[in-house]
Amino acid sequence: MLAFLLASANAQELAAIPPLTSHVMDSIGMLNQNQRDALDTVLKDYETRTGSQIAVLLVRSTAPEGIEQYSIRVADTWKLGRKGIDDGVILVVARDNPKALRRLRIEAGRGVQGTLTDAQSKRILQDVIAPHFRQNDFYGGLVAGVSAIASLLDQEKLPKRHDQPASSESLSTDSLLPFILSAFFIAIAFSRMRRSRSAFGHSGWGKTGGIVLGSGVGRGRNSGGRFSGGGGGFDGGGASGDW
Amino acid sequence: MKQQLQKWLAIALLALSMTDCGYNDFQAKDEQTKAAWSEVVNQYQRRSDLIPNLVNTVKGYAAHEKETLEAVIRARSAATSFQITPEVLSNPDAFKKFQEVQGHLSSALSRLMAVSERYPNLKADMIFRDLQSQLEGTENRITVARQRYIVAVQEYNVLARSFPTNLTAKIFNYEVKPSFTVENEKAISTAPTVNFGK
Numbered sequence: 001m002l003a004f005l006l007a008s009a010n011a012q013e014l015a016a017i018p019p020l021t022s023h024v025m026d027s028i029g030m031l032n033q034n035q036r037d038a039l040d041t042v043l044k045d046y047e048t049r050t051g052s053q054i055a056v057l058l059v060r061s062t063a064p065e066g067i068e069q070y071s072i073r074v075a076d077t078w079k080l081g082r083k084g085i086d087d088g089v090i091l092v093v094a095r096d097n098p099k100a101l102r103r104l105r106i107e108a109g110r111g112v113q114g115t116l117t118d119a120q121s122k123r124i125l126q127d128v129i130a131p132h133f134r135q136n137d138f139y140g141g142l143v144a145g146v147s148a149i150a151s152l153l154d155q156e157k158l159p160k161r162h163d164q165p166a167s168s169e170s171l172s173t174d175s176l177l178p179f180i181l182s183a184f185f186i187a188i189a190f191s192r193m194r195r196s197r198s199a200f201g202h203s204g205w206g207k208t209g210g211i212v213l214g215s216g217v218g219r220g221r222n223s224g225g226r227f228s229g230g231g232g233g234f235d236g237g238g239a240s241g242d243w
Numbered sequence: 244m245k246q247q248l249q250k251w252l253a254i255a256l257l258a259l260s261m262t263d264c265g266y267n268d269f270q271a272k273d274e275q276t277k278a279a280w281s282e283v284v285n286q287y288q289r290r291s292d293l294i295p296n297l298v299n300t301v302k303g304y305a306a307h308e309k310e311t312l313e314a315v316i317r318a319r320s321a322a323t324s325f326q327i328t329p330e331v332l333s334n335p336d337a338f339k340k341f342q343e344v345q346g347h348l349s350s351a352l353s354r355l356m357a358v359s360e361r362y363p364n365l366k367a368d369m370i371f372r373d374l375q376s377q378l379e380g381t382e383n384r385i386t387v388a389r390q391r392y393i394v395a396v397q398e399y400n401v402l403a404r405s406f407p408t409n410l411t412a413k414i415f416n417y418e419v420k421p422s423f424t425v426e427n428e429k430a431i432s433t434a435p436t437v438n439f440g441k
C-alpha cells in the first residue's frame with residue numbers, strides 16, 4: 001500500500017516528454033545549431049528514402065524513472081515508425097542521469113528487431129557511441145551511432161516507402177481493384193450508352209461513376225511537411241548503456 | 244401532476260442510461276486484455292528460450308557454480324510446466340501461481356547473473372555478452388508487457404464494477420480479472436535489475 005502511494009506520488013513528477021517537432025530533439029544544447037541541422041537532415045533524408053523513422057532525443061535527466069521507463073513512454077507518445085511496420089527507432093541520451101538510471105538507450109520498434117537486435121543495440125551503445133562520448137565528442141558519437149542503426153535497418157527486409165500492408169488505409173493494388181473494376185464496367189456502360197442512346201438516356205451513370213472513383217482516390221495519405229510519428233509500435237526491446 | 248412528471252423523467256433517464264449498457268465496450272476491453280496477456284506470455288516464453296544457451300555458456304567458465312546453475316534450470320522447468328491456459332486470466336489462484344513461478348525464475352536468474360560477475364573471462368566472452376543484452380532487453384519487454392496488461396485490466400475492471408455496466412457484466416458473465424499486484428510488481432521488477440556492467 002505504501003509502495004502504491006509512493007508510486008502515485010512519483011507519477012506526478014515524472015520527467016516531461018517534449019512534443020515531437022524534429023528528428024533531433026535537443027532542448028539542453030548538447031549540439032550546436034549546425035550540428036543539429038546536419039544530423040536532422042541526415043535523418044530526414046533517411047526517412048524520405050526508406051520510410052523508416054529514426055529520432056534522437058537529448059535530455060538532462062529521466063529521474064525518477066530509469067531511462068528504460070522514460071524511453072518507452074516517449075516511444076508510446078511519439079509513435080515513430082510506420083503503422084503496422086513498426087520501423088521506428090529512438091536514440092535517447094540522458095546526459096546527467098545517475099549511474100543507476102543509465103544514460104544511453106536505443107529503443108527499437110517491433111519491426112526492426114530482426115537486425116537491430118538487443119545485442120546489436122548494446123554493441124552500438126558500447127562500441128560505437130560510448131568511445132566518442134567519453135571524449136566529449138557528442139556529435140561524433142551520435143552521427144556514428146545513427147549511421148550504425150541505419151545500416152542495420154537497411155539489412156531488414158522492410159516494405160519500401162509508399163507500399164504499406166493491406167491493413168492500413170492507404171492506396172494499394174488490393175484496395176484499388178474494386179475501383180478499377182467498377183471504372184471498367186462504367187466505361188463499358190458508357191460505350192453502350194453512346195451506341196444506343198435511347199435505351200439508357202442520361203441515366204445518372206456518369207455521376208455515380210464519379211462518386212465511386214472520387215472516394216477511391218480520396219483515400220490517399222496526407223503528406224504534409226510537418227514531422228510526426230507514423231503510428232509505429234514498441235515493446236520495450238533495445239538496450240541501455242553508459243559511457 | 245408534478246410528481247408524475249418527475250416519475251416519467253426518472254424512467255426516461257433510466258432508459259437512456261440502459262442504452263449505454265456497455266456490451267460493446269466489454270467486447271473491446273475483453274479482447275484488449277487478452278491481447279495484452281498474450282504479449283506477457285510471449286515475453287516470458289522468450290526469456291525461457293534464452294536460458295538453455297545462457298546456462299551452457301556460463302557452465303563453460305564457471306562449472307562449479309553448480310547450485311546456482313541448477314536452481315535456474317529447476318525454476319525454468321517449473322515455469323514452463325505451469326500451463327498457461329486462458330482460464331488463468333479469470334482464476335485468481337492460478338494467476339497467483341503463474342506470478343510465483345515466474346518470480347522464482349526471475350530471482351534465480353538474477354543470482355546467476357550476479358555470480359557471473361566474478362568471472363572476468365566469462366564477462367569477456369562475446370556470446371555471453373550478447374546473451375546478457377538479450378536477457379536484459381527481454382526483462383524490459385516483460386516489464387512493459389506487464390505494465391500494459393495492468394492498464395488494460397484496470398480499464399476492463401472499472402467497466403465490470405461500475406454502474407450500470409456492472410449489470411451487463413453480471414448478465415453476460417464478464418468477471419473482474421486479476422492483475423499483477425504492486426508488491427509483486429516491485430519484487431519482480433527489482434529482482435532482475437542486476438547491473439550488467441558496461
